[in-house]
Amino acid sequence: MPGIDLHAHTIYSDGTFTPAEAVALAAERGLSVLSISDHDSTEGVAEAKGAAARAGVEIVPGVELSTVHEGGPVHLLCYWPDLGDEELQGELRRLREDRWTRGQRMVEKLQGFGYPITFERVREIARGKNIGRPHIAEALVEAGVVPELKDAFSDELIGTGGRAYVEKHALASLDALALVKRAHRIAVLAHPGLRWRGEQPVPDELIERMAEAGLDGLEVDHPDHDATARVRYREMARRLGLVATGSSDCHGTRYDPVRMGSETTDPEEFARLKSRRGL
Numbered sequence: 151m152p153g154i155d156l157h158a159h160t161i162y163s164d165g166t167f168t169p170a171e172a173v174a175l176a177a178e179r180g181l182s183v184l185s186i187s188d189h190d191s192t193e194g195v196a197e198a199k200g201a202a203a204r205a206g207v208e209i210v211p212g213v214e215l216s217t218v219h220e221g222g223p224v225h226l227l228c229y230w231p232d233l234g235d236e237e238l239q240g241e242l243r244r245l246r247e248d249r250w251t252r253g254q255r256m257v258e259k260l261q262g263f264g265y266p267i268t269f270e271r272v273r274e275i276a277r278g279k280n281i282g283r284p285h286i287a288e289a290l291v292e293a294g295v296v297p298e299l300k301d302a303f304s305d306e307l308i309g310t311g312g313r314a315y316v317e318k319h320a321l322a323s324l325d326a327l328a329l330v331k332r333a334h335r336i337a338v339l340a341h342p343g344l345r346w347r348g349e350q351p352v353p354d355e356l357i358e359r360m361a362e363a364g365l366d367g368l369e370v371d372h373p374d375h376d377a378t379a380r381v382r383y384r385e386m387a388r389r390l391g392l393v394a395t396g397s398s399d400c401h402g403t404r405y406d407p408v409r410m411g412s413e414t415t416d417p418e419e420f421a422r423l424k425s426r427r428g429l
């Protein structure tokens with residue numbers, strides 16, 4: 151069965167692999183299809199495509215949009231975006247610029263509380279690219295403030311709503327979906343059941359409204375979904391006529407073990423997703 155992994159990050163957001171390294175690992179693990187879907191950036195797609203042609207892997211270009219609904223984060227995957235779409239790229243640029251200043255503000259807050267980290271080091275960890283909390287978390291680990299990355303996501307530090315947390319600019323979930331559908335692209339709701347510390351799953355009511363507004367799929371199989379969540383979301387996808395996808399959400403070595411290919415999409419579901427491109 152061909153391995154189809156529809157969600158992976160690179161150094162263009164909070165992954166640790168370059169796009170070429172991600173593609174090489176996908177090939178090594180026998181994947182036939184890999185989506186490069188960084189947070190708020192399509193910058194890794196072109197490089198991945200170049201490497202993929204040589205490795206015999208099909209790249210599904212993607213981007214994981216930061217959106218918000220009633221104060222809670224909702225991640226929306228847009229597949230096969232038009233990389234030259236000015237409306238989309240303008241929005242992505244705004245999201246990235248805000249991530250930069252927000253990163254700076256979180257570091258200032260942490261410094262104010264006496265934690266010895268610098269924005270310069272955070273920028274280095276992010277390799278000068280799109281900044282996310284995992285990069286700040288890594289700086290905190292390096293500085294000996296916390297033993298592991300996940301420990302930085304606390305009330306005291308940069309957990310959502312935590313003492314040094316700063317909100318990021320994000321699109322309203324339904325507006326983000328409208329943006330994707332206006333451009334006739336494919337939209338899949340990422341990890342609807344993921345509960346990071348203190349956060350709630352995406353409300354079912356929002357999923358239903360999104361389905362009515364043209365959502366194409368639900369990421370049913372995800373490393374952070376337990377068996378119960380998978381059964382629930384598979385059933386919901388069936389009921390709402392959505393494609394059920396499966397993806398590793400690989401962040402390279404940032405979360406171990408390296409997840410690439412650990413969750414995959416059924417080839418028939420992938421074919422359905424592709425066929426919706428013509429709608």
Ligand code: AMP
Nearest residue numbers: 164189281282283284299300303346347
């Ligand atoms: P940001 O988009 O900058 O707010 O950072 C969110 C990213 O941090 C997510 O995409 C995850 O990769 C990571 N993350 C969020 N919460 C946690 C957590 N509790 N433990 C580990 N990583 C987390």
Ligand code: MN
Nearest residue numbers: 159164189401
């Ligand atoms: Mn991430």
Ligand code: MN
Nearest residue numbers: 214225340341
């Ligand atoms: Mn996500």
Ligand code: MN
Nearest residue numbers: 157159214399
């Ligand atoms: Mn992701």
